[in-house]
Amino acid sequence: MGLGDDVLTAISSIHAAGLDVEKWPRALSVIADLVGGVGGTLEIIQRPSMRHRALYSHGLAPVDAYLEYYASVSPRLPYAFRQPAGSLLYDAQYIDDAGIDAHPFFMEFLAPHDLRCFLGGVIAGSSHEFAATCIQYSPKAGHPSRDRIKLMRLLLPHFQQATDVMARVGKLSMARHSLKWALDQLVDGVIMLGADGTVRHANAAAGQIARAGDGIAIRRGALAFVSGKATSKFDAALGAIARLRGADISAAASTDFVVERTSGAAPYTVSLRPLVGSTDGRETAAILMFIHDPLVGNDVAVELLRQAFGLTHAEAELAQALRSGSSPDDYARQRKVSANTIYTHLRRIKEKTGCNRMAELIRRLNDIQVAVVAKREC
Amino acid sequence: MGQGDDLVTAVSQIHAAALDAAKWPDALSSFTQLMGGHGASLEFIERPSLQHRAMYSYGLPAVGPYLQQYAPMCPRIPYAARSPAGAVQHDAQYIDDQAMDASPFFMEFLAQYDMRYFIGGIVANSAQELVLTGVQISPKAGHPSPAKIKLMGLLLPHFQQAAEVMRRLGKLANAQHSLERALDWLADGVIMLGADGAVRYANAAAQEIARSREGIAIRRGMIEFLSGDATAKFGTALNAIARLRAADVTATRSSDFTVERASGGAPYSVSLRPLLAKMDGAETAVVLMFIHDPFVRDAKALELLHEAFGLTPAEAEVADALRSGFSPDDYARKRKISPNTVYTHLRRIKEKCNCSRMAELIRKLNDVRIAAVAKCEY
Numbered sequence: 001m002g003l004g005d006d007v008l009t010a011i012s013s014i015h016a017a018g019l020d021v022e023k024w025p026r027a028l029s030v031i032a033d034l035v036g037g038v039g040g041t042l043e044i045i046q047r048p049s050m051r052h053r054a055l056y057s058h059g060l061a062p063v064d065a066y067l068e069y070y071a072s073v074s075p076r077l078p079y080a081f082r083q084p085a086g087s088l089l090y091d092a093q094y095i096d097d098a099g100i101d102a103h104p105f106f107m108e109f110l111a112p113h114d115l116r117c118f119l120g121g122v123i124a125g126s127s128h129e130f131a132a133t134c135i136q137y138s139p140k141a142g143h144p145s146r147d148r149i150k151l152m153r154l155l156l157p158h159f160q161q162a163t164d165v166m167a168r169v170g171k172l173s174m175a176r177h178s179l180k181w182a183l184d185q186l187v188d189g190v191i192m193l194g195a196d197g198t199v200r201h202a203n204a205a206a207g208q209i210a211r212a213g214d215g216i217a218i219r220r221g222a223l224a225f226v227s228g229k230a231t232s233k234f235d236a237a238l239g240a241i242a243r244l245r246g247a248d249i250s251a252a253a254s255t256d257f258v259v260e261r262t263s264g265a266a267p268y269t270v271s272l273r274p275l276v277g278s279t280d281g282r283e284t285a286a287i288l289m290f291i292h293d294p295l296v297g298n299d300v301a302v303e304l305l306r307q308a309f310g311l312t313h314a315e316a317e318l319a320q321a322l323r324s325g326s327s328p329d330d331y332a333r334q335r336k337v338s339a340n341t342i343y344t345h346l347r348r349i350k351e352k353t354g355c356n357r358m359a360e361l362i363r364r365l366n367d368i369q370v371a372v373v374a375k376r377e378c
Numbered sequence: 379m380g381q382g383d384d385l386v387t388a389v390s391q392i393h394a395a396a397l398d399a400a401k402w403p404d405a406l407s408s409f410t411q412l413m414g415g416h417g418a419s420l421e422f423i424e425r426p427s428l429q430h431r432a433m434y435s436y437g438l439p440a441v442g443p444y445l446q447q448y449a450p451m452c453p454r455i456p457y458a459a460r461s462p463a464g465a466v467q468h469d470a471q472y473i474d475d476q477a478m479d480a481s482p483f484f485m486e487f488l489a490q491y492d493m494r495y496f497i498g499g500i501v502a503n504s505a506q507e508l509v510l511t512g513v514q515i516s517p518k519a520g521h522p523s524p525a526k527i528k529l530m531g532l533l534l535p536h537f538q539q540a541a542e543v544m545r546r547l548g549k550l551a552n553a554q555h556s557l558e559r560a561l562d563w564l565a566d567g568v569i570m571l572g573a574d575g576a577v578r579y580a581n582a583a584a585q586e587i588a589r590s591r592e593g594i595a596i597r598r599g600m601i602e603f604l605s606g607d608a609t610a611k612f613g614t615a616l617n618a619i620a621r622l623r624a625a626d627v628t629a630t631r632s633s634d635f636t637v638e639r640a641s642g643g644a645p646y647s648v649s650l651r652p653l654l655a656k657m658d659g660a661e662t663a664v665v666l667m668f669i670h671d672p673f674v675r676d677a678k679a680l681e682l683l684h685e686a687f688g689l690t691p692a693e694a695e696v697a698d699a700l701r702s703g704f705s706p707d708d709y710a711r712k713r714k715i716s717p718n719t720v721y722t723h724l725r726r727i728k729e730k731c732n733c734s735r736m737a738e739l740i741r742k743l744n745d746v747r748i749a750a751v752a753k754c755e756y
Contacts, residue, residue, distance in 0.1 A: 005532070007382065007386055008385065008386070008389060008532055008536075011386070011389055011390075011393075011536070012535055012536065012539065015393055015536070015539045015543075016539065018543070019539070019542060019543065019546065154386055157390055158390070158393065161393050161394065161396075161397065164397060165396075165397065165543050165547075168397070168547055169546060169547065169550065172547065172550035172551060172553075172554060173550060175554045175579075176550060176553045176554050176557065178570060178653060178664045178666075179554065179557035179558060179561065179570075179579075180557060181653050181664075181666070182557075182561060182568055182570065182666050183557065183560065183561070185651055185666060185668070186564070190560060192556060192557075192560060200556075201557075256681065256682045256685065257682075257685055258682070258685065258686040258746060266742070266745040267686070267745070267746070269682065269686075269745075269746050269747055273563050275556060275559050275560065286556065288559075288560050288563055290563070292746075292747045294744070294745035294746075294747070303634045304634050304635075304636065304647050304649075307634060307635050307636055308636040308645065308647070324741055324744060325737045325738065325739075325740040325741025325742070325744060326737060326741070327735075327737045330737065357705070359703045359704060359705040359708060360703060361703070362702075362703040362740070363702055363703025363704070364644075364703070365703075366672070366702060366703060367644035367645070367647075367672035368636060368644075368645070368647050368670075368672070369647055369670055369672075371564075371565075371566050371668070371670065
């Protein structure tokens with residue numbers, strides 16, 4: 001069972017690296033020892049650009065020189081690119097010793113570092129990506145033996161499984177990142193809460209509202225409202241979620257209420273909605289909280305009004321003020337421009353939108369909006 | 379390499395099952411053969427309830443009765459719950475044969491299936507979850523030998539790695555699912571596009587808009603607009619975003635435009651946002667598309683006006699009409715009621731909202747707004 005033990009350790013080290021890429025050098029070191037090499041690499045190459053997306057290595061000093069120049073003259077890569085995933089790779093497959101002695105990749109690059117032959121395998125080969133592992137041997141070790149090739153055959157499926165884990169984790173992380181970013185674009189605050197009421201995620205707008213501390217705060221991972229009425233509404237919805245796990249909790253847990261501000265400004269509108277899901281057999285009950293802050297302006301709206309009706313910037317700004325309830329005189333005072341100018345803008349707006357009456361205009365303007373912010377850093 | 383080969387095969391199957399749970403019976407079958415037992419299981423038990431969340435098995439005849447009746451009286455689970463992850467488990471650690479003969483779990487349950495002993499281990503043990511694996515052994519085979527116990531010690535780390543892969547992928551999938559459900563509650567449509575323009579995700583509101591085919595459709599995974607103008611603007615925006623790739627990430631620009639409807643009704647407002655992200659070396663571009671449909675109005679908005687200002691249902695309807703641009707006379711005509719009634723409602727609304735001027739009232743009514751839809755099927 002001696003052989004099995006070593007192989008199992010090597011297999012473990014590969015799978016550990018699949019979950020934590022910083023462990024690849026360690027895994028490559030274990031494998032180089034197992035098959036009698038001096039160092040090794042795991043290379044992931046993008047197609048068709050042929051650029052290295054990742055290179056993990058152990059025991060090989062000239063990685064930079066390889067990436068910058070010698071990868072492009074290596075006869076191994078063109079050969080490997082033609083092999084399907086799961087193929088074993090070694091020099092004797094495509095070159096003889098006389099060929100090696102005449103090749104600059106072997107003589108100029110490998111020889112000065114006391115390297116010559118290699119043993120490896122194709123981990124993945126698709127139209128957009130190629131991945132391979134290679135263990136390097138000193139000239140003294142010669143070509144890899146049959147037993148060593150057999151060992152690599154045993155290990156290669158584990159490299160494939162580990163890189164599959166990396167790819168899946170990467171894809172899911174990317175999806176999560178994009179979705180969080182989508183929530184961050186919203187003008188309204190969105191908070192995801194666990195069934196126990198703890199804050200699991202808050203989007204950028206919700207973070208700003210909580211930091212403002214004007215009626216809603218996040219303290220030690222939990223929501224805190226200044227108003228007692230808001231607190232009891234929130235607790236009731238939380239109670240409904242906890243009591244009705246798995247049943248139809250939609251009605252019981254959906255509620256909308258206003259939350260007074262400490263500053264006395266226009267209140268927040270808070271909406272609670274249930275979030276029930278089960279992905280891996282475990283049911284996760286949670287609550288979504290949407291917060292509308294009437295004080296947060298919507299800059300995108302101005303741009304949309306310009307686009308939709310061909311308004312000038314000044315006209316679009318006036319239109320935006322009108323639909324949020326300002327009168328033309330209010331607006332003139334606030335902007336310190338003459339009322340005549342404002343009424344001229346208003347006449348143009350009415351012409352461009354084809355509305356004679358003010359109420360009709362407001363309705364027309366209100367149709368054009370998107371609840372996203374103009375700019376937010378990702 | 380006889381047993382070594384079997385062992386390596388079993389280990390490979392365990393890692394394969396981590397990525398495809400349907401393969402657990404195969405892996406547990408090899409595990410059973412190696413250990414010389416009747417069958418094997420991998421059990422996920424929630425803490426502190428000690429209830430089974432999931433169980434994979436091979437060769438066990440009575441999984442149903444076990445989960446329903448016998449698991450709560452199984453003395454192995456409480457013992458396991460006190461042991462750390464990575465601990466190898468067998469009955470002799472906590473019970474002698476005399477006590478087994480007196481335990482209903484052994485005598486009423488296991489004995490009828492010609493099972494008595496087990497060899498297994500703690501795969502994971504946290505405050506939330508206990509994960510166990512084990513092989514059931516016949517009375518004739520007796521307690522597991524030291525060699526079998528050692529073999530279990532070699533296999534257990536691979537079960538641990540496999541469970542960690544499952545946990546990691548499950549957690550990420552859960553997060554993605556929750557975020558997608560959160561976006562489903564938005565009144566506005568949200569579509570996520572790859573750099574090639576392919577639709578990767580569309581929330582419930584966006585799917586509804588696409589189904590209505592009023593101006594925006596999703597065909598073969600691509601966005602299509604009825605209007606040539608919108609198609610051109612969309613194409614220009616996507617090209618600009620494609621050029622952004624590899625350039626300065628902070629230079630992300632958004633693009634907003636309106637999309638005419640086939641019905642000639644108020645147009646959709648569309649906002650496009652690019653996201654450039656680097657995920658483990660690979661650059662990925664995603665485009666977010668927000669769509670506002672002015673015809674989507676929320677029934678709960680009326681409830682909220684009652685909540686916020688104490689308006690009666692009739693007053694709330696008048697208030698909602700006013701803020702969307704109707705004049706009191708318009709509203710009276712539309713509803714076929716006398717203008718006097720509407721003006722009475724209006725006076726009460728002004729009193730309750732504490733506003734004397736119309737513009738101020740509209741602003742105040744507009745401040746109270748629900749960010750989420752009332753009901754959402756998923």
